[in-house]
Amino acid sequence: MxxxxxxxxxxxxxxxxxQIVLKAEMADYAPVRGCMVVRPYGWTLWENIQAALDRRFKETGHVNAAFPLFIPMSFLEKEKEHVEGFSPELAVVTIGGGEKLEEPLIVRPTSETIIGYMYSKWIQSYRDLPVLINQWGNVVRWELRTKLFLRTLEFYWQEGHTAHATEEEAREETLRMLGVYADFAIHEAAVPVIQGVKSQTEKFAGAVMSTTIEAMMGDTRALQSGTSHYLGQNFARAFDIQFLDRNNTLQHCYTTSWGLSTRFIGAIIMTHGDDQGLILPPRLAPIQVVIVPIFKAEAETAAVLETVARIQSELKAAGIRVKVDDRTEVTPGFKYNDWEMRGVPLRMEVGPKDIEKQSVALARRDIPGREGKSFVPQTGLAATVTDMLADIQKSLLDRATAFRDSHIHQPKDYAELIEVVSNGWAYAWWCESAECEARIKEETKASSRCIPLDQDEGHGRCIVCGKDAKRKGYFAKAY
RNA sequence: CGGGGCGUGGCUCAGCCCGGUUAGAGCGCUGCGUUCGGGACGCAGAGGUCGGCGGUUCAAUUCCGCCCGCCCCGACCA
Incomplete structure (x- = not known):
């Protein structure tokens, strides 16, 4: 409790x-260091995230499949950057069935290698392309410093892996899926994100180009909330993913990969939550409306519960996820706080006065106190609630966007950059050199987050070195 | 992996410095009764190998060593 x-x-x-993660019963610490248990409330949220993404994947022509958890160690070693990037955080299985294994197996940290291996078997001709496969699963990365949802040894995600005949097509796919993530984040989670390209130092191990959606958390730190990579022919070369083109010429495929994980739950929590607790976007919330029945005398109980049951089935029939909190051992006041802490977007109170007036009380989670409370008639309630949920969804996005924009600054010089990244993001001209990036990180702890796709025309002078810069980048402290 | 903090009923902690009868408190939990439109109350209960191992001692929750785990801050990451 x-x-x-x-x-x-x-x-x-x-x-x-x-505390919010624990008390709202989203997740709990597992007996293994750095591992978490996703509890039913958190997992239901994840299932809603999955449904919203999966629908978009299918709409863009992708299909789901499942690849093994274990990958031969040698696979990873076939792509130089990939193995360098991941070897420090691998879990390795050396014993199976009591016997020492001839070749150690790694627990997948990501599946480019084993999927690449399979693609090389499956792809022969340009007629086989593109291959557009996604998998929902778990992966393991042996992280040193962990935090519930944001960074755990094991996490759940989806990883899409596609193979194409041309560079152009693969680059298009990379950006298409980044767009899918952004659309999901903005319209389902009400998390405003910036789409951009990662710097060379921040990119995925083995990628030619990594793209990201970056979100600003309530403490102004940045969170990479989803990534989409253009892998060029790096993995195709490593795994001989080849096809005969129309001219009977053997060519390597161009591949992409893209992923979004349970980390996104952390993004939702840290974007919308307030001092009372969680605030969940209605479109993803496991419970959209909680009904708290209220009765003083026993004589009122039956009438109240009857009305509550009727309203519950009306809302359910309208496709609203509704829960009745009929606990008798706690008071209504306690329930209000409890459900606010758990982030339920809308609370409905039904008591004797409402029976009399044929009304109910509605309290919006996004507007605390009196202001967010209204009394509405029972007739047409499903429509009223549906509208209000849509309004809450919108106001969460508006609020988060306004917060983010008010904490993005355009420093005019390096001194000002240092100042702004202490409580916000800096958006500045950057020559894109690793040296300037490293200097910012060393001196301010802020890393380069991305070079946004959406750029102003023109050019300026690098905020660090003053050399000519073609594009602007975001710099911020990040999770 | 470096620095810091902490491990005592389910949770938060007191006790330990200065070793000594049956180890406490608040919250939570169970039962009964009164309550119920913003975190209710009374009465009666249940619940502990004091993180683990080893050492010192007549005696260790308390002193010493090692180990394990968690949290926070730094280097790496979705």
Missing amino acids: AEEKLPTRSEDFAEWYN
């Missing part, structure tokens, strides 16, 4: 986050 108070976000954002 919930304790009464959370630390406020301003006094201790990290602790606020930890």
Whole structure:
């Protein structure tokens, strides 16, 4: 059961986050260091995320499949950058069935290699292309510093892997899926994101180009919330993914990969939550409306519960995810706080006065206190609730966007950049050299987040070295 | 992996410095009763190998060593 108070976000954002995850019963610590248990409330949220993404994947022509958890160690070694990037964080299986294995197996940290191996078997001709496969699964990366949802040894995600006949097509796919992520983040999760390209130092191990959606959390730190990579022919060469083109010439494929993980749950929590707890976007919330029945005397109980049951089935029939909190051992006031902490977007109170007036009380989670409370007639309630949920969804996005935009600054010089990244993002001309990027990171702890796709025309002078810069980039402290 | 903090009923912690009868508190949990439109209350209960191993001692939750785990801050990452 919930304790009464959370630390406020301003006094201790990290602790606020930890407690919210635990108290809202999203996840819990597992007995293995760095591992988490995703509890039913958190997993239902993930299932809703999955459904929203999966629908988009199917709409863009992708199909799902499942590849093995174990990958031969030698596979990873076939792509130089890939193995360098991942070897420090691999879990390796050396014993199976009591016998020492001839070749160690790694627990997949990502599946480019084993999927590449399979693609080389499956692809012969340009007629076989493109191959557009996604898989939902779990992966393991042996991280040193972990945090629930944001970075755990094992996490759940989807990884799309596609193979194409041309560079152009593969680059298009990379950006198409980045767009899918952005659309999902903005329209389902109400998390405003910036689409951009990762710097060479920040890109995925083995990619030619990595793209990202970057979101701003409530403490202004940035969170990479999804990534899409153009892999060029790197993995095709490593795994001999080849095809005969129309001219009977043998060519290597161009491949992409893209992923979004349970980390996104962390993004939702840290984007929308307030000092009362979680606020979940209606479109993804496991429970959209919680009904709290209220009765003083026993004589009122039956009438209230009857009305509540009727309303519940009306809302259900309208496709609204609704829960009735009929616990008798806690007071209504306790329930209000409890469900607010769990982020349910809309609360409905039904009591004796409502029976009399044929009304109900509605309280919006995004507007605390009196202001967010309204009394509406029971007739047409499903429509009223549906509209209000849509309005909450919109107001969450508007609020998060306004917050983000008010914390993005365009520093005029390096001194000002140092200042702004202490509580926000810097958007500045950058020569794109690793040296300038490294200097910013060393001196401010802020890393380059991305070079946004959406760029102003023209050019300027690099905020660090003053050399000519063609594009602007975002710099921020990040998770 | 470096620095810091912490491990005592389910949770948060006191006790330990200065070793000594049956180890406490608040919250939570169970039962009964009164409550119920913004975190209710009374009464009666249940619940502990004091993180683990080893050492010192007549005696260790308390002193010493090692180990394990968690949290926070730094180097790496979705």
